Every structure is written in structure tokens, then in C-alpha cells.
Amino acid sequence: MKLPFQIPPIPTFEEAKKMVIDSQIWRSIFRGGVWKDTPRDRAQHILGNVWLHLHPSRVRKHVIDWKYTLGLGGLSFFLFLILTVTGVLLMFYYRPSVELAYRDMKDLEYAVSLGSFLRAMHRWSAHAMVLIVILHMIRVFLTGSYKTPREFNWVIGVILLVVTLFLSFTGYLLPWDQLALWAVTVGTNMASASPMLGAEGPFAILGRSNDVRFVLLGGTAVGANTLLRFYVLHCVFVPLIAGALMMLHFWRVRKDMLSGPPITPQELPHDKVDAWPHLVVREYLAAIGCMIFITVWSILQNAPLEEIANPTVTPNPSKAPWYFLGLQELLVYFDPWIAGVVLPTLIMVGLMAIPYIDPDKNKGVGRYSIKERPLASTYFLFGCAMWFVLIFIGTVLRGPNWDIYMPWESWTIHKAPPPPTWSLPLWAGLLTVGGYFAVGMALPLLMKADFEWKKALRNGLLVVVGIACIAKLGANLHWEQMIWIILFLYMYYILGVLVPRRHLVNQPKQRYFITMILVLMMMGVLMKMGVRLGFHVKYVLTLPQFQLNI
Amino acid sequence: MAETVPQANTVNPEISRRSFLKLGWGALLGFFASSTGATLRFIFPNVLYEPPQTFKAGHPDEYPMGVSTKWTKEQRVWIVRNEAGIYALWARCTHLGCTPNWFQAENRFRCPCHGSNYTTQGDVIAGPAPKPLYRCGIRLLASGEILIDKSVLEGRPVLREKDQFFVKLA
Secondary structure (H helix, E strand, C coil), X not given: CCCCCCCCCCCCHHHHHHHHHHCHHHHHHHCCCCCCCCHHHHHHHHHCCCCHHHCCCEEEHHHHCHHHHCXXXXXXXXXXXXXXXXXXXXXXXXXXXXXXXXXXXXXXXXXCCCHHHHHHHHHHHHHHHHHHHHHHHHHHHHCCCCCCCCHHHHHHHHHHHHHHHHHHHHHCCCCCEHXXXXXXXXXXXXXXXXXXXXXXXXXXXXXXXXXXXXXXHCCCCCCHHHHHHHHHHXXXXXXXXXXXXXXXXXXXXXXXXXCCCCCCCCCCHHHEEEHHHHHHHHHHHHHXXXXXHHHHHHHHCCCCCCCECCCCCCCCCCCCCHHHHHHHXXXXXXXXXXXXXXXHHHHHHHHHHHHHHCCCCCCCCCCCCCCCCHHHHHHHHHHHHHHHHHHHHHHHHECHHHCECCCCCCCCCCCCCCCCCECCCHHHHHHHHHHHHHHHHHHHHHCCCCCCHHHHHHHHHHHHHHHHHHHHHHHCCCHHHHHHHHHHHHHHXXXXXXXXXXXXXXXXXXXXXXXXXXXXXXXXXXXXXXXXHHHCECCCCEEHHHCEEC | CHHHCCCCCCCCCCCCHHHHHHHHHHHHHHHHHHHHHHHHHHCCCCCCCCCCCEEECCCHHHCCCXXXXXXXXXXXXXXXXXXXXXEEEXXXXXXXXXXXXXXXXXXXXXXXXXXXXXXXXXXXXXXXXXXXXXXXXXEECCCCCEEEEEEEEECCCCHHXXXXXXXXXX
């Protein structure tokens, strides 16, 4: 039979694709003329698209090298998107009231199709986002990408890190399980230890029913108001702030150009490549990889849910999520307002100050340049390592009653209670802390400039071991106490004397002063921990009138 | 020409342009300040729906010598009986507010959050807690029962031995 019309030949995939792309509908959506894959078309694809125009149309070659950025900034944002989508979906089944919240969690776990998967995905994406944001910060540091003119974008980045942590903190009250209740109890009690604003802090002028904790909790203890407050903060308030800051962050990245080594006269315009497809496709690939990883992880591992919140019984041990365990460990060694308010503030201020106190102003920008910037790299990496050591202690080495348990020890073994602690008398404390900062500030200035690195290391070790031996014989110390002394004195000798002597002394006075204060405080925290763990010293300096217990 | 230049103060010589703007900016600043203040006030709740802070804990002779955990789960309070009398410790660590656990064999309270240790008196013997445990208000009712009031708290050594926080028993 002969048809009255001709059946068109079945198009190949490429032909079909071209028909779609050249159609009026497609072109009206994506703008631009007929796609001929010219450089103009590729530029138009970026510039004419509201989502993609954050990219420049052409980028320098190093930008598409995955080893340079590792895609960490983009992945942080992608995880934020996953969290937004999964979070909004979870909101359909969740009611923020004390009677219903935990039941809704159980429903999500057992009665809602894919409920437990979405919850797991939300939880693990949040953990991943915290990790990726931290790694992004480390990457930006290592490639010197925070230097002029990007100093302030680094500051915004540090604020975004805090916002990310606050987002996760507000999120984990919502399941209304034991972890939720006790993490928020501890967190808000830290707030109430802040000076002036808290009822239990130094210089308290407010009471239990009008201080900063009262505002956070909407009451005097974690309860119905608190749950509702944290729900609103978590789902509306903080995401809006995070979104606004992210816009600012990305806009500045774009305006300051994607970071890279300074442009040389040899570098020609054709050393650039088109952002579409080279950069954008790599971003999509990273996102797809991340999505696969999170999906598989969420299928294999469900999000934990503890027993229903009980305001009178604390789980033993009670542990915060891993990224707050460093802080939880710090709280063991200092007065709550020092560990919970002063130290976190100092860490944030110290991080924000990095671009402004870094002496190697424009050195090593746009490539991994640890060795070219010895001072900044040493202290930054030491600080990061210290933070992860604290997290390690809190995660792995702490067991019931917050006692030290080695990984191979069972938590069912009951440990003897810790030995009694003691504090230095006030005069000795003032002398120790004052002397530490005064001597610490002066020593690098007094040391002679032309020392030989290896020789100084060896002689220092000999002196430190000598001091430890004398201390052992003189004061009848244990072996592990002797090791503590060697470890901390030698660390101080390298990081507090040798490194500043070589790289910091020639700097302007204010910069020397600020950097040394931050460095001495960072090491001081570690030394105080050693003094507590090794010598049972509760506080080195204690002024109970001002709760100045350090 | 000089006479065509408009004078600044032709309309009302009482109010200069400068003082008018000062007033305007002042009003705007005042508006923002009071808005911030009002918002701050708004987030302080006036009425709380929290459980009552007082409860009856039975007769003193129900408690043998030592620490009783009878009310810990329900009321977050330990009742301590000694030679001289009876008092109630609020089971809230003064460090960051977790509930410590009672260890009979070691004769001490140990906190699971940051490792603070307390004696039966409530004094800190180890860990980071800055202050002794609080004692609750306590008194003997006419019926012979103990009434415990968790809204009245005292942790300071001499003051906590006062009658308000300690019931003397023969």
C-alpha cells in the first residue's frame, strides 16, 4: 500500500539533538541564535544564562585544572542545594512540637516511603558540607587565594563557616532525641556563660529569665519554645543569611577574578579557554560524583536517632557531632566562658586576621605554595592539625564519664575516678601566665639572627631533654610526665622561638605583636591541656571573682 | 549676580536646612533604634508553660543514710541524708548543665559530658566545673512531708547550710 505522505527517515541522535537545539522553543528558552558552537555561541551560553553568568565566559587554563581548586567551593554550594531540597521535603512530614516531633521522626523512619533515605541524605550532606567547607578553607589558604584583593572575601568565608556550623547546630535539636536535647543544653549553657550577656558568666548583669540563653531557649530550660525557635532558625532565618552571604561570596569571587598566579606578559589571550563547556562541565561532573557518593552513603548508612529526649537523664557519655567534639574537649580544660566563648571568638578572629597579618603579602598566589610562605603555613597548618587532634581525642579517646578510653579498651570496663586536681595560687598563676606572654614575646627578639636550622633543632632538643631529666630527678616525676615536658617545651621552642625568629622579627611592630599573641595563645591552650592531663592542674591562673579560670 | 542667588533661610528663618536635616536623621536613627529594641523585646516570652518547680518528696524517714536517686528521673533531684539532717541537690552540673550520675562505690557524682566530679556535699573534686552543685530550697511541711523547691537555689558553702536549704533532723 502506498501512503499519501512520505515517512521521514528516523533521525540519528545527533540529528535529533540538533533539531531540538535549533527549534524555536529551545532558542526562546536559552536565547542566542542558531547554535554553531563558535566561541561566540559558547560565550553567549554563559552570558545569556542567569544561572551560569556567574562564570566569566573565558577562564585562564589553570582554573579548569581539578587539582587547583579540587572543586571544594562548588561542592559546598552543591551540598547546600541538596540540603535545601531534602530539607524542604522533610518539612512536609515534620511538626516542631514536643509531643509530635519525635513521633514524626519515627514515622519518617518507618512509615513514610523513602523517609529514612531522605533523612539520612539530609544528615550526611550536612556532615559532608561542614567537612567540605573546612577543606575549602584549607585549600584557599594553601594556594594563597586570600591575598589582596581577596582579603575580605576570606573574612566572608570564615563567617560562612560559622553560619554552616550554626545551621547544623540548630538542625540537630529538631529530631527531639537525646543527642538533640543535650547538645542544645550544653550549647546554650555556653551562651549563658558569656560575659555581661549571660546569667552565669563574668560581670553578669542579667538573670536566668532575661539573659541570652533565655532568648535562645525561649524559657529557662530546653522545651517547646526552644524547639519552635530552633525550627524557625534552622529552616528560615539562618538559610536566608547563608544565602545572602553566599551571593556576596560568589559575586566577589567573580569580581576579583577566579584566583590564580599573576598574569605574565608572556601569557596570551588565547591561553584562556571557554568556560562553556570546559569549566561548567567539570563542575557538573564534580556535582554528579558528590551526588552519587551521598546517595550511596545514605542507602548504606541510616542517620542515627537516639531515644526520645529526656530532660533529666543525660546519656553517658554524651557526645556532640564530630565537628563540635574539639570544642567539647576544650571545655574540659577551661572555665566555660573561656573555652566556650573566648576561644571560639579568638579562633574566628584569628582566622579572619590571616590576610591582614600575613607578612608574605603577594607571594605564592594561585598555586600550592606552602614552602614559599613558611610563617603563615606553619601556624595555619599547626592550628588545623591541633583542631583535628582535639576532635580525635573527643571522638575516639573519650568514653563513659568522659574518661580516657583507648580504642582497644571496652567501654564496659569501669575506670577509676580521676585523681583530685589542684590549682596554682594566684601569685604563681599571674607569674606563670604573665611570664609566658612576656618571655614568649621577647625571646625571638633576643635570639641571634643567624642560627643554623638543624643545629638549633638538635641543641634545643638536648636542652629540653636535659631540663626534663633534671625535673624528673628533682621533683620525682613519672615517665609520662617527663615526656609531656619534652613534647611541649620542644614544640614551644620550634613554633614559639625558632619560626618567629626567622620569619617574623623583621616585620612591623604591630604585626609582630598581634601574630605572636595569637601564636602564644594557640600553644598556650595546648600546653594547658598537657598540664591538666599530665599534672592534674585544674587551673594555672584562677581569679574566681571574674571567673578568669585558665 | 549676587541678588539672584536664593537665600538658604528665606522660608522660615527659625529652622535652618542644617538643623532640619539633623532632626530628620535623628528621627530616622531613633526609628531604627526603637524598632531594634521592640524586636528584641518581642523575642522575650512573657508567659512560660514550664512544669512547676516544687514537689513533695515524702517523709524524711523514707531516706536511709547517703544519697537517694529516687527522684532523679522524675524531678532531677538527689536527696541526701546525713547524720545532721537532709538536703536536696539539684542534679544539674554547674559546668554546662548535664545530669551527673551517682556512683555509690566511689561516693561521688560524675558528669558524662565533660567529666566533672562532685562529693555528696556537692563540692567539685575533679573536672572542669567552676562551682559546687546547687542545693534546692527544702522545708518540712506540717504533715511531716518534705517540700522541695527547685526555683530557690544555693551552692555557696556556708549559705547552703542555712535552714532554707537544710532540714535538721534529730
